[in-house]
Amino acid sequence: MMSKMPHKTERLSSIAALAIVIATYLFLYVPLVVLLVFSFNEESFPSPWKGFTLKWYHELFQSTHLWASFLNSLIVAICSTAISLTMGIFLIFYAAQGGRIGKFLVYYYGNLVIPETVLAVGLLGFFTLISIPLGLITLVLAHTVLGLGFVIPIIYARFLELDARMTEASLVLGATPVQTFFKVTLPLMRPSLIVTGLLVFMISFDDFILSYFCAGSTSQTLSLFILSMLRSGISPIVNALSAVMLLFSSILVLLFFIFSQKTRTRIF
Amino acid sequence: MKMKLFRNPPHSELPFSIGVPALIWQVLFFYLPLAILVVTSVLKFNEFEAFEGITFEKITFFLRPLYLKVILSSFILALSNTILCLFIAYPLAYFLAFTAKRFKIFFLFLLIVPFWTNFLLHVYAWFLVLEKGGFLNNLLRLLGIITEPINMLNSHFSIMIMMIYYYLPFMVMPLYSSLEKMDFRLVEASLDLGASWSQTLRRVILPLTKRGFKTGFFLVYIPSFGEFAIPELMGGDRWMFVGTVISNYILGDETGSLGAAFTVVASLFLLASAIGLYWVIDRLIPWRIHDVKDAA
Numbered sequence: 214m215m216s217k218m219p220h221k222t223e224r225l226s227s228i229a230a231l232a233i234v235i236a237t238y239l240f241l242y243v244p245l246v247v248l249l250v251f252s253f254n255e256e257s258f259p260s261p262w263k264g265f266t267l268k269w270y271h272e273l274f275q276s277t278h279l280w281a282s283f284l285n286s287l288i289v290a291i292c293s294t295a296i297s298l299t300m301g302i303f304l305i306f307y308a309a310q311g312g313r314i315g316k317f318l319v320y321y322y323g324n325l326v327i328p329e330t331v332l333a334v335g336l337l338g339f340f341t342l343i344s345i346p347l348g349l350i351t352l353v354l355a356h357t358v359l360g361l362g363f364v365i366p367i368i369y370a371r372f373l374e375l376d377a378r379m380t381e382a383s384l385v386l387g388a389t390p391v392q393t394f395f396k397v398t399l400p401l402m403r404p405s406l407i408v409t410g411l412l413v414f415m416i417s418f419d420d421f422i423l424s425y426f427c428a429g430s431t432s433q434t435l436s437l438f439i440l441s442m443l444r445s446g447i448s449p450i451v452n453a454l455s456a457v458m459l460l461f462s463s464i465l466v467l468l469f470f471i472f473s474q475k476t477r478t479r480i481f
Numbered sequence: 482m483k484m485k486l487f488r489n490p491p492h493s494e495l496p497f498s499i500g501v502p503a504l505i506w507q508v509l510f511f512y513l514p515l516a517i518l519v520v521t522s523v524l525k526f527n528e529f530e531a532f533e534g535i536t537f538e539k540i541t542f543f544l545r546p547l548y549l550k551v552i553l554s555s556f557i558l559a560l561s562n563t564i565l566c567l568f569i570a571y572p573l574a575y576f577l578a579f580t581a582k583r584f585k586i587f588f589l590f591l592l593i594v595p596f597w598t599n600f601l602l603h604v605y606a607w608f609l610v611l612e613k614g615g616f617l618n619n620l621l622r623l624l625g626i627i628t629e630p631i632n633m634l635n636s637h638f639s640i641m642i643m644m645i646y647y648y649l650p651f652m653v654m655p656l657y658s659s660l661e662k663m664d665f666r667l668v669e670a671s672l673d674l675g676a677s678w679s680q681t682l683r684r685v686i687l688p689l690t691k692r693g694f695k696t697g698f699f700l701v702y703i704p705s706f707g708e709f710a711i712p713e714l715m716g717g718d719r720w721m722f723v724g725t726v727i728s729n730y731i732l733g734d735e736t737g738s739l740g741a742a743f744t745v746v747a748s749l750f751l752l753a754s755a756i757g758l759y760w761v762i763d764r765l766i767p768w769r770i771h772d773v774k775d776a777a
Contacts, residue, residue: 229572230572230575230576231576231580233569233572233573234572234573234576237569237573237649238588238591240646241591241592241595241646241649242591242595243610243616244603244606244607244609244610244616244646245595245603245606247606247609247610247615247616248602248605248606248609251609300502300503300506301503303499303500303502303503304500304503304504306496306499306500307496307497307499307500308500309496310496311496312496312497312500314500317504320504320507320512321507323511324507324511326699326703327515327703328703328704328706328707328748328751329704329707330707330708330709330723330724330727330728330744331515331518331707331744331748332511332514332515334518334727334731334740334741334744335514335515335517335518335744336510336514337731338514338517338518338521338737338741339510339513339514339517341737342517354510355510357506357510358506358507358510358511361503361506361507365503415597418599419597419598419599419600421599421600421601421710422709422710425710425728426728426731426732435599436599436601439599439601439602439605440601440710443601443604443605443608443714447605447608447609447612451602451605452605452609454602455598455602455605455606458598458599458602459594459598459602462594462597462598463594465597466590466593466594466597467590469593470586470589470590
């Protein structure tokens, strides 16, 4: 197609661009590779390679503190994902019955625009004022706000893209609006609901700032546990933990990709 | 006309009341806490925590040079992070959208996996790389560039590295998204008709991707203004940023309401700077093709 030979400067700039791309991926992955390699090293970090061992993984799976905080993070992430998705689906149900929710959409943009630190400070003040004890419940409340900021704009956009002829056919053929919603609209939206759910789950699971302010002293999440380990210095157990977590998120990203192929749902 | 029947609003109020929880939640746990935050920053309490009146003392307390300097350093941190991310992200997003082709999914996957992993683990990974006995020092020594190990942690360098590492995907994703929607034939047309690469970039690609450009810019700028974990962990308490001051006041004893006031002051600065930057960006780059025509 391109009849013109690429100009010399063009070729130079495309080489420069490629160099930036390679450098960026090195930048992203060199730390992770170092991390993984040293998770198998027999001696603790500053020492060079001594020999292959799995003992750090063994220690990792014995640490009760770690798994308690992992469980807390899991509970919070599952609850806040479930609550925000359910409320989102309810709102879509209203839209499917002819409600105009477009005008409400703008109220949810703030959740993503505001710095999380400010939201965390506001929520902490609010929880103290109405004296809800800080813990898993306050974390779920806080993370659900974050989740709604993603769920509502994304699933409403997917809802608008649905083929209206499907629901019209269902209604013409005698299904009630409620039947139509559960038998036609919801199944059509399932992939985008799964994708959004995965996104919200991961955001909640990895969240640090809201947990830091709203968790209180009794319930530790995984982020707070890792923070305490970081502050106490370098330990190969964290390397092993990173390897496990990278595997965990790779699987979730893979699921995310598989389902987003079906919906073209994007993160942004 | 027949179809209109089904699009009429329903007669029962049930659907609306089912939609209401999402709205209540948003008001109760988003707008109300923020309103309370603003109100408490101007309320005055005596030592028995009884209400005494309205005061702007707490606000003006933070308008001193010490705290304005903190806000300025957060502004510089956020802006430099955003600009660096932009320069790295644009070629990357371009690569993902047009060059990667068959391997696109693979490279996207590689980009998102770290993004979906707890960022504290990445902080830890960078400790291992930047430490005195760490990977980078060993590499530089092996290459003969340095003889003595340098301490790279607790510096502006290490803070910046970690900031870019964490925020890069927030910039790449919107840029990639808008580049992918762009019609690449326009780029080819521009090149075929004799425009140079930089002209094409400035006059075709940038105007067509302005949405992604702006989204990415503010997705990085706003959270990095309030960032406190990265400067603290990578900078080792040596520098104060907005987030550090907020967390010190909020989590300290008896200083919660001062923390609220500082949060409000810093948020106002953030809002003003974001509006200012939006204005600058809008004027810096010709966003519409016909703007360019006039300029040329």
